[in-house]
Amino acid sequence: MTTLHGTLLSPRSADSCEITEKAIVEIDADGKIAQVSPGATKVKDVVGGADCWILPGFIDAHVHLPQWDRRGLDGLDLVSWHEKVAFPAERRFEDAAFAQKLAREFITGVVACGTTTFSAFGSPFATSTDRVFSVLADTGVRALYGKMLNDTNCPEGLCDETDKALDESRELAAKWHGAEGGRLSYAFSPRAATCCSEKLLRGTAALADMVACYVQTHVGESQAEVAAVRESFPDQLDDTEVFEEMGLLKKRTLLGHGVCLGDSQRHAVAKAGTALVHCPTANLFLEAGLMDYVAHRRANVPLALGSSLAAGPEPFMPAVAVQALQTARAVKVHAIPRPRYNAPTAAEGWWLLTNGAAQALDMADRIGLIEEGKDADCLVVRPEPWIAKLPIEQRASALLYSIRPDQIEHVYVAGKRIGPK
Numbered sequence: 456m457t458t459l460h461g462t463l464l465s466p467r468s469a470d471s472c473e474i475t476e477k478a479i480v481e482i483d484a485d486g487k488i489a490q491v492s493p494g495a496t497k498v499k500d501v502v503g504g505a506d507c508w509i510l511p512g513f514i515d516a517h518v519h520l521p522q523w524d525r526r527g528l529d530g531l532d533l534v535s536w537h538e539k540v541a542f543p544a545e546r547r548f549e550d551a552a553f554a555q556k557l558a559r560e561f562i563t564g565v566v567a568c569g570t571t572t573f574s575a576f577g578s579p580f581a582t583s584t585d586r587v588f589s590v591l592a593d594t595g596v597r598a599l600y601g602k603m604l605n606d607t608n609c610p611e612g613l614c615d616e617t618d619k620a621l622d623e624s625r626e627l628a629a630k631w632h633g634a635e636g637g638r639l640s641y642a643f644s645p646r647a648a649t650c651c652s653e654k655l656l657r658g659t660a661a662l663a664d665m666v667a668c669y670v671q672t673h674v675g676e677s678q679a680e681v682a683a684v685r686e687s688f689p690d691q692l693d694d695t696e697v698f699e700e701m702g703l704l705k706k707r708t709l710l711g712h713g714v715c716l717g718d719s720q721r722h723a724v725a726k727a728g729t730a731l732v733h734c735p736t737a738n739l740f741l742e743a744g745l746m747d748y749v750a751h752r753r754a755n756v757p758l759a760l761g762s763s764l765a766a767g768p769e770p771f772m773p774a775v776a777v778q779a780l781q782t783a784r785a786v787k788v789h790a791i792p793r794p795r796y797n798a799p800t801a802a803e804g805w806w807l808l809t810n811g812a813a814q815a816l817d818m819a820d821r822i823g824l825i826e827e828g829k830d831a832d833c834l835v836v837r838p839e840p841w842i843a844k845l846p847i848e849q850r851a852s853a854l855l856y857s858i859r860p861d862q863i864e865h866v867y868v869a870g871k872r873i874g875p876k
């Protein structure tokens with residue numbers, strides 16, 4: 456039994472972030488939250504204290520693991536980024552020992568930033584994918600991961616033969632989906648509509664359905680990408696329709712970016728229960744555009760946040776949430792002036808980092824909030840002391856904008872402490 460003590464943050468909805476002072480959180484031997492109660496504890500050996508906060512772990516729903524050591528390479532557009540950074544970074548995963556080493560560095564790094572769950576793309580190499588899964592199992596983090604799928608429009612060495620790509624993915628999914636008591640999930644990972652044949656996309660949809668796995672891909676990331684999709688699939692109008700036609704627009708599919716989606720696409724995504732992963736830092740870094748977050752929210756699209764490393768330079772998810780809020784404000788004041796535009800506030804930032812993302816990922820029965828019966832994925836954080844002196848209704852906002860990775864003292868996943876080192 457582990458007992459945590461501190462101010463508890465509970466992002467219950469996009470506009471409600473509850474704060475419970477002097478909370479006691481008890482974690483049982485199975486790694487589940489046994490009890491949450493206010494007041495003093497008789498237990499001597501508590502983690503945290505009156506100056507600490509207890510937060511649900513952060514969820515990064517779109518990240519590229521092979522690009523961990525390629526952050527902050529400025530001055531490239533999306534196409535050049537792929538050629539100069541993304542493809543060479545993935546190519547290194549032909550060496551499975553290298554993939555294993557980088558996976559450890561990646562996990563140590565993001566866990567130190569408070570990320571307890573991530574959905575990561577890998578490389579097209581099956582052996583490396585298997586090896587990375589072993590590291591995920593060993594380190595105790597909660598993750599969705601998968602072999603990158605592409606069989607066209609990709610450089611040699613990374614471009615797969617279609618049947619081989621599907622067979623390898625099926626074997627990896629059978630081995631790893633639901634492993635470690637459900638802590639690991641397999642995500643079929645077609646790179647983008649432009650890099651996949653119709654056969655590969657339809658095969659992916661069929662396999663993902665069969666094993667009840669996740670699917671992750673990219674959609675509407677930039678105008679250039681949208682134009683390229685039109686060229687590859689002239690019968691469909693856009694990549695959302697391509698994915699819909701191929702059977703990939705469904706619950707447990709995570710679409711990264713969506714900068715260029717219009718109203719009809721947003722509604723199709725919302726109707727299918729498909730998650731859209733907003734990657735505000737990457738969208739700006741590669742000058743792809745400002746995603747209209749408020750329009751997506753109004754269309755009831757399930758939303759999560761992604762660091763999109765390394766197209767996004769920032770692994771610390773609260774900074775990505777702040778960028779999401781700031782981008783929505785930039786759209787409000789600059790791009791599309793609308794009188795009744797409610798820009799999201801800090802409560803929504805916390806929601807996107809935790810419970811909202813858990814709902815978008817169909818994992819809210821296990822994670823996203825610290826409450827009885829859920830898995831204990833949580834952080835103990837010691838923020839700057841002035842926050843405790845603010846009126847209670849201002850504290851969640853102050854914490855979101857001021858929190859730093861070095862203030863995170865403990866990271867738990869399913870009740871086990873996994874960082875920081």
Ligand SMILES: [Zn+2]
Pocket residue numbers: 517518519673711763
């Ligand atoms: Zn991506």
